[in-house]
Amino acid sequence: MRKTRWQTYYDRQEGALAGARERNERNAFPDRIALFFGDETGISNGAGWRLQGAIEDEAAALRLQSFEETVFCMGRHGGIGMNDDDALVFPRKFGAEALRGGWRHWSQKAISGMPDLLRAHGEGDQLRADAELIEKWLEADRTLSDEKAALIRGDVAPLILPSWE
Structure with missing residues (x-):
């Protein structure tokens, strides 16, 4: 993941409202699929992050994910409520002595x-x-x-x- 832009409070509020509109649209039209746009540099999540994963090949060497593989990850992790700054995280804060x-x-x-x-x-x-x-x-x-x-x-x-x- 790479941060491509920081959002203002207004941007965040607009994103939340857009999310509510998307949720209503998904309920009204459940057969419509989400569309993702990107290239070899990844896919934007609409919240200032660009996602491009790496995956192990048969020889256990890392390779960039294909567009299809990255879309799968976006579909799974793109709308999780348990995240920081719209990014999937594993937060860990240690004491001041660390x-x-x-x-x-x-x-x-x-x-x-x-x-x-x-x-x-x-x-x-x-x-x-x-x-x-x-x-x-x-x-x-x-x-x-x-x-x-x-x-x-x-x-x-x-x-x-x-x-x-």
Whole structure:
């Protein structure tokens, strides 16, 4: 994703109103498909972001997604309500004692040694829908054993780094 322009509050309000109009149109005409326009640089989401993904090929090397693949991602992630600035995010803020006061880009520090971010109820659960993780980390009754929890308490990398498979 690349930010192509910042929007004013007025732009954001107009975008919200347009979203409501689109929602009404989808309800009135459910057989109409969404149209996406883009090129090899990606597809605009209409909120100042240009999306162009990369995907692994058969040899596990990254290649740019085709227009069709990018449209699939736009269709899936383009209208999610749980995002920041109309972009799908994995937000994580650390305490003031962390590198750069807790704010940094992923490229500024390896993910190893990063503790699990606990939710308000005291549990970490940001990746709860990943089938591979469920199989690898959870017991048959879908609970996290104390031993597995201890493995990720001080280093969340084993949990969130993808396996080769």
